[in-house]
Amino acid sequence: MRNALVVDLDRCSGCFSCEVACKMENGIALGSYYNKVLTVGPFGEFPKLSQYFLPVACQQCENAPCVHVCPTGASYRDPDTNVVLVDKAKCIGCKYCMMACPYGVRSWNQEEKVVEKCTLCGHLTSNGELPACVHNCPGGARFYGDLDDPSSDVSKALAAAEPDAVHTLTDVGNAPATSYILSKRYAEWQDSSTLQGAGRYLQKKGE
Amino acid sequence: MEIQWSLVLFTVLTGGAGWALGCVAVDEFTQKTKNDTNFIAAIVAIVLAAVGGIASVTHLSHPENMLAALSHPTSGIFTEALLVGLTAVFALVYVILLKRNAAASARKLFAVLAAVFGIVLAFASGASYMMDAQTAWNTPLLPLAYGGTTMPLGVAVYLAVALAKHEEGMGQYFMLLLVGGAVAAITGLFYGVATGVASQEPLLMWGLVVAVGGVVPAVCGWLGRKMPPSALALAGVAAGASFAGCVALRCAMWATSAVVNNFFGML
Ligand code: SF4
Numbered sequence: 001m002r003n004a005l006v007v008d009l010d011r012c013s014g015c016f017s018c019e020v021a022c023k024m025e026n027g028i029a030l031g032s033y034y035n036k037v038l039t040v041g042p043f044g045e046f047p048k049l050s051q052y053f054l055p056v057a058c059q060q061c062e063n064a065p066c067v068h069v070c071p072t073g074a075s076y077r078d079p080d081t082n083v084v085l086v087d088k089a090k091c092i093g094c095k096y097c098m099m100a101c102p103y104g105v106r107s108w109n110q111e112e113k114v115v116e117k118c119t120l121c122g123h124l125t126s127n128g129e130l131p132a133c134v135h136n137c138p139g140g141a142r143f144y145g146d147l148d149d150p151s152s153d154v155s156k157a158l159a160a161a162e163p164d165a166v167h168t169l170t171d172v173g174n175a176p177a178t179s180y181i182l183s184k185r186y187a188e189w190q191d192s193s194t195l196q197g198a199g200r201y202l203q204k205k206g207e
Numbered sequence: 208m209e210i211q212w213s214l215v216l217f218t219v220l221t222g223g224a225g226w227a228l229g230c231v232a233v234d235e236f237t238q239k240t241k242n243d244t245n246f247i248a249a250i251v252a253i254v255l256a257a258v259g260g261i262a263s264v265t266h267l268s269h270p271e272n273m274l275a276a277l278s279h280p281t282s283g284i285f286t287e288a289l290l291v292g293l294t295a296v297f298a299l300v301y302v303i304l305l306k307r308n309a310a311a312s313a314r315k316l317f318a319v320l321a322a323v324f325g326i327v328l329a330f331a332s333g334a335s336y337m338m339d340a341q342t343a344w345n346t347p348l349l350p351l352a353y354g355g356t357t358m359p360l361g362v363a364v365y366l367a368v369a370l371a372k373h374e375e376g377m378g379q380y381f382m383l384l385l386v387g388g389a390v391a392a393i394t395g396l397f398y399g400v401a402t403g404v405a406s407q408e409p410l411l412m413w414g415l416v417v418a419v420g421g422v423v424p425a426v427c428g429w430l431g432r433k434m435p436p437s438a439l440a441l442a443g444v445a446a447g448a449s450f451a452g453c454v455a456l457r458c459a460m461w462a463t464s465a466v467v468n469n470f471f472g473m474l
């Protein structure tokens with residue numbers, strides 16, 4: 001079993017519903033995130049400019065560096081669901097996992113002084129419900145399910161996508177399991193390592 | 208990422224302790240010192256390692272959960288904790304053997320064990336930062352620079368103890384200081400140039416790591432080789448300079464931390 005998300009950027013309108021629903025569902029502090037919607041671009045030559053929205057959360061890496069570096073096993077892979085999780089009761093707050101995550105998608109809980117991150121809403125999915133971000137996406141752009149099950153929503157979304165429209169964030173050996181669908185007719189996918197910028201707006205390096 | 212001072216102190220102090228224990232082990236074989244130097248130097252090294260270890264714990268928000276580390280004994284932090292513990296225990300056994308006038312072979316054995324684990328730690332504490340995601344850290348040149356920069360510190364600390372105990376004939380240790388300074392400068396330089404950290408932090412890397420932390424101890428080593436009256440002062444200057452160089456290398460490392468993407472802006 002490999003539970004993960006697929007995000008169809010062809011359908012994402014950048015409305016922030018997933019981000020807000022995630023914060024509400026998981027009680028995330030102001031300024032912290034489990035899921036954040038970013039804007040990539042505009043890039044290209046005027047008047048042929050492109051831009052797309054990129055919602056980011058833990059990518060459920062198959063070779064998760066955060067799990068490898070964690071000294072206490074607080075960052076671990078759930079043996080039943082294969083989801084990468086944090087057991088806060090074991091976290092010593094060393095932040096090594098934050099240093100090791102290639103995408104900076106772990107959060108520091110100021111109040112509890114522990115690391116936390118997207119859980120793929122395990123409390124909901126274990127009861128047969130969808131993660132809050134998937135359930136609340138008005139564009140139908142988010143899919144959740146088992147990548148190893150051909151009948152799951154994620155597998156079907158990937159099977160329906162044009163092969164050259166399926167992307168992942170830059171892989172530095174961590175094998176991110178989250179896929180993004182972005183067709184060339186909407187925008188050219190930008191390798192995430194070529195992006196820079198603070199806050200919500202990312203530009204191509206050098207532009 | 209902001210500079211993690213407790214980790215800076217941890218890696219500098221334990222690295223210096225490791226190399227100082229290295230000098231103690233060398234002296235167990237060469238028998239250059241006559242007074243209580245090895246006893247005091249080993250105690251100083253144990254104190255440095257202990258202070259470094261305590262410093263590293265202050266970096267944690269929940270040290271009370273540390274026992275869970277036993278369930279994941281392959282992590283860098285676990286390896287470091289194990290190496291500090293073993294170094295301190297072997298050094299302590301050595302000190303006790305020394306005080307009890309135990310057999311030379313037993314003393315030598317424990318001096319070597321403490322030195323080996325201590326020096327391995329000096330490098331291993333840099334290896335923990337080799338992460339695929341960290342573009343400026345993910346190179347074996349980083350642990351080499353971590354270990355290399357602490358070499359003159361440990362030798363200078365040993366020399367300072369020996370000279371304070373009025374030892375004579377420490378010329379060879381000053382030559383070791385010269386070598387240590389060169390090793391610090393070269394390993395620091397290689398790391399800085401190969402990763403681009405030297406161009407991002409030129410003052411820290413060229414000024415402090417290479418010039419102050421490498422060249423100054425090397426010059427002190429050269430000047431002290433014939434044991435001039437200023438030998439103790441030279442050892443003190445070398446210790447201070449290499450401490451500054453060690454700290455600068457680590458600050459430069461933290462200042463240039465860069466993951467592939469820092470999407471949440473938490474780093
Ligand atoms: S995206 Fe980051 S937090 Fe998620 S599994 Fe990968 S390394 Fe861990």
Ligand code: SF4
Nearest residue numbers: 070091092094095097
């Ligand atoms: S901060 Fe917590 S979860 Fe992260 S590596 Fe340290 S102990 Fe593990």
